[in-house]
Structures are given as C-alpha cells and as structure tokens.
Amino acid sequence: EDQVTQSPEALRLQEGESSSLNCSYTVSGLRGLFWYRQDPGKGPEFLFTLYSAGEEKEKERLKATLTKKESFLHITAPKPEDSATYLCAVQARSNYQLIWGAGTKLIIKP
Amino acid sequence: DSGVTQTPKHLITATGQRVTLRCSPRSGDLSVYWYQQSLDQGLQFLIHYYNGEERAKGNILERFSAQQFPDLHSELNLSSLELGDSALYFCASSVADRTPYEQYFGPGTRLTVT
Numbered sequence: 001e002d003q004v005t006q007s008p009e010a011l012r013l014q015e016g017e018s019s020s021l022n023c024s025y026t027v028s029g030l031r032g033l034f035w036y037r038q039d040p041g042k043g044p045e046f047l048f049t050l051y052s053a054g055e056e057k058e059k060e061r062l063k064a065t066l067t068k069k070e071s072f073l074h075i076t077a078p079k080p081e082d083s084a085t086y087l088c089a090v091q092a093r094s095n096y097q098l099i100w101g102a103g104t105k106l107i108i109k110p
Numbered sequence: 111d112s113g114v115t116q117t118p119k120h121l122i123t124a125t126g127q128r129v130t131l132r133c134s135p136r137s138g139d140l141s142v143y144w145y146q147q148s149l150d151q152g153l154q155f156l157i158h159y160y161n162g163e164e165r166a167k168g169n170i171l172e173r174f175s176a177q178q179f180p181d182l183h184s185e186l187n188l189s190s191l192e193l194g195d196s197a198l199y200f201c202a203s204s205v206a207d208r209t210p211y212e213q214y215f216g217p218g219t220r221l222t223v224t
Contacts, residue, residue, distance in 0.1 A: 034212055043112065043200050043215030044153070087153070097166050098213070102152045 002027040002092045006101035013078055013108050021073040021086055021104045029093030033071050035064050036087040038103070044087055047073075078108045113137065114216035116201050122222045128189040131219045135182055135203030141165075142184040143204075143213060144176055148197040159184055160206075191223045 003026045013019055025033065032051050036044035048057045050066040057064050061082065063074045073086055085105045089098040113136035123129055135142050144156040146169075155168035159178035170176075173191075178184040188195060198220050202213035 036215075041198070041218070041220070043114075043202075043218050045112070046212045046214060049212050097155055097158065097168065100153045100155075 002090070002095060002099050004088060004090050004099050004101040006086075006088050006104050008104060009102070010105040011107070013106070015079060015108055015110050016077050018074070018076045018078070020075070021106070022070060023073070023088030023101055024070040025088075025090045025099075026069075027090055027092035027094070027099070031091040031093055031096075033066055034089045034091075034098065035071070035073055036089065038085045038087055040085075047086075075106070078106075080108045080110050082106065083108045112214040112216065114201060114203050114214050116199075116216035116219050118219060119217065120220050120222075122224065123191060124224055125191055125193060127191050127223075128187065129191065129221065131186040131188070131199050131201075131221075133184045133186070133201030133203075133216060135184070135201075136214055139203035139205055139214070140182065141204045141206065141213075142178055142182070143202040144170075144184070144186050145200040145202065146197050147200060147218075148194075151197075153200070156186070188221070193223050196221055196223045 005024045007022045035047040038044040048064040053068045085103040087103045088101040115134045117132045140161045142159045146154045156170040158166040176186045198218045200218045202215045204211045204213045
C-alpha cells in the first residue's frame with residue numbers, strides 16, 4: 001500500500017538553529033514528491049517538486065533533497081516567520097492522486 | 111496569492127442544511143481538486159475534475175457532490191450537513207491531470223455546522 005510518513009510530528013527550534021524534517025515514502029514507483037508549507041487557517045503553499053533520487057532544490061533558507069526512500073527538508077538558520085506546518089505529498093505511478101503526509105509542525109522561537 | 115479563488119471564506123449553517131462552495135482555478139489550469147481538512151487533521155482528498163470530467167474520487171461522502179463547469183470553475187455541494195462536516199474545504203488547481211505537476215491551493219472555505 002502506498003504510504004507517506006512525516007517525522008517528527010512537531011519540532012521546536014531556537015531562531016538560527018538549523019534542522020531537518022523527514023518524509024518517508026513507500027510507493028510503487030515515484031512520479032513526483034512535493035513539499036508544501038501551510039500556515040494556520042490558510043491553504044497550503046507550494047514549495048518544491050522533486051522527481052528523482054539525488055535531486056535537490058533550494059529556496060531561501062529551505063533545501064529539499066530526495067533519495068529512493070525519503071526526502072528531507074533542511075532549514076538553515078530559521079527565523080520565526082518560518083514557523084508553519086510543512087506537508088509532504090507523493091504521486092505514485094499506480095495512482096495519479098497525491099498521497100499526503102500528516103505534516104510536521106515547525107515552531108521557531110525568537 | 112496562488113491565483114485560485116474560493117467563495118465564500120466563511121459559512122455557518124445548521125445541521126440538515128445544504129451548501130455550495132465555489133472555486134475558480136488559476137488561469138490556464140484544467141484540473142480542479144477538492145480537499146477537506148478537519149481541525150488539526152491532514153488533508154483528505156475528496157474529488158478531482160479535469161476539463162469538466164470527473165477523474166477520481168477519494169473519501170467523498172455520498173451526501174457530497176461536485177461538478178466542473180465549461181468555464182472551468184467548480185462547485186462542491188454538501189447536503190444533509192452534520193456537525194462532523196465542520197472543516198476547512200480547499201480547492202486546488204493544476205495544469206494537467208496525470209503528470210506530476212504541482213497543485214496550487216486556494217485560501218479555503220471554513221464551514222461551521224451548528
């Protein structure tokens with residue numbers, strides 16, 4: 001069964017303290033992996049798409065990487081405005097619909 | 111701003127009633143997706159339309175239905191509402207239907223059933 005698991009569920013960091021969020025997936029052939037950011041009460045905001053193992057993408061303090069079994073969202077020197085829930089979704093070859101993880105709630109304290 | 115619009119922003123109604131949520135996709139996007147997100151829950155996929163045709167159904171209740179019109183806007187109809195239907199309802203759009211293009215989300219409609 002296709003599955004996406006995100007860890008940790010929640011992460012509290014001090015401003016400037018770098019860390020990584022994990023998205024593990026089990027799918028029958030990966031077509032694409034997506035990262036989104038969601039603020040409370042708002043719609044998810046698209047961040048990155050990764051298609052194949054070894055691919056990396058960066059945007060400001062965020063960098064997403066992909067292996068054959070998982071993706072990491074690295075956040076470097078985070079600021080309080082980076083606080084949000086980060087969602088991972090996968091599109092498998094067996095099913096064109098996105099399979100969503102439960103998200104990681106990131107809190108950056110000043 | 112993603113370019114996806116949803117109306118209304120908030121909706122408060124009573125149990126047993128029927129409501130319609132509206133979504134306009136980004137210019138050029140042919141696919142529309144509907145999601146439900148209950149308090150502190152993940153995104154639950156409801157239904158997908160591509161260029162007016164239903165493409166896939168997720169965990170959508172029989173009391174819920176949707177359609178996509180020739181101008182590509184979409185409506186989600188929720189009937190015989192129950193307290194448990196209270197949630198954020200998001201619409202998303204993308205360029206294609208099967209290739210792994212990213213989905214862009216609207217601001218959502220917050221439905222409260224009392």
